[in-house]
Amino acid sequence: MSGAGAPLLVVAGEASGDRIAAEVLRALGPAVHAFGIGGRGCRAQGMETLAETSDIAAMGTLDVLRKVPALGRSLGALIGRIRKDPPRAALLVNFTELNARLGRALRRRGTHVLWAVAPQVWAWRAGRIHALHDAVDRLAVVLPFEELLWREAGYDARFVGHPSAEAPRLPREVARAQLGLAKGRTVAVLPGSRAGEITRLAPLFCEAASMLTARGDVDEARVLVAPWLDARARGELERAARRAGVEIAEADAEHGASPLLSAFDLALCASGTACLEAALAGLPTVIGYRVDPLTYALARRLVRTPHIGLPNVLLGRRAYPELLQDAVTNRSLAATAAALMNDAQKARAKADARALDALLRPPSPGPFGARVAALLDPWL
Structure with missing residues (x-):
């Protein structure tokens, strides 16, 4: 991925998020220079990683508390780089708490934010659905019922299909x-x-x-x-x-x-x-x-x-x-x-x-990564 491409911030907070972000980066190709938090999938697509996905992945209250030092370091590195090289757009995947805070800061700076894989507000803490209005411009949702749920709450939400439905299967x-x-x-x-x-x-x-x-x-x-x-x-x-x-x-x-x-x-x-x-x-x-x-x-x-x-x-x-x-x-x-x-x-x-x-299955053809990338294209 060439350094001459449009700067794109990527923050993928789980292993599954890293794979999703990698598919999007593959579809975007040299049109962007991606930097941020990712794992081996994002690195394979040429992303400049400031922190590792595995450093901040957690499940559960105690797991998150154990990750606090790593989270602080990751956020500090991100903020420093954003000030130095403001991105035109950001792709945020999973990791709700960090990405919500980051999304708000980015939008105040004029960066467009696409959130892929929406927080599962239908499962718990339903009130969170109203907490992201100032943190995101657009949502790429992967479950069919989520599109209407988020749209009724005032978001620009698009169902892009689920990547697991498109995964290859050997005979x-x-x-x-x-x-x-x-x-x-x-x-x-x-x-x-x-x-x-x-x-x-x-x-x-x-x-x-x-x-x-x-x-x-x-x-x-x-x-x-x-x-x-x-x-x-x-x-x-x-x-x-x-x-x-x-x-x-x-x-x-x-x-x-x-x-x-x-x-x-x-x-x-x-x-x-x-x-x-x-x-x-x-x-x-x-x-x-x-x-x-x-x-x-x-x-x-x-x-x-x-x-x-x-x-x-x-x-x-x-x-x-x-x-x-x-x-x-x-x-x-x-x-x-x-x-x-x-x-x-x-x-x-x-x-x-x-x-x-x-x-x-998605409403439109093409690979999953390309469908998500199309939602970023107008901002790059």
């Missing part, structure tokens, strides 16, 4: 060969991408997979390791898998687990992008999640949706079983997953995958 036998899987029944283990998720969930998920194989419910299991995991999280995941006797496999360098999920018959997933990817692949899926006790206590007061898994939210019903907090144990995960290993559940999962795909 089943090709994916199995790549993973070294035989012809038996298999379970994919996807315990999240944040360090806190790995710490809380990976041991339980790996032990559950081991139980499923020991009891003969499945023949093999694989823990799919995202390439964007930081070294500490990866080390914890590898230790959890080793202790449980479950093999590890590398996910796709660009698209993560999605291309390989066709190899499996069942999935154990953390809530988040992974469970949506598994559902779109047509897999019977168990969704499990734990946060720190303080975050959970706050969430019980604030959360407005009966579901935590995106597939269930989109379908409006508990199509995929959810286990939360103390209900997430190795035994409960294994027992819930075993109950899904029958023809009726598999057929239902395939039908639900088709329904989800139809919901998440």
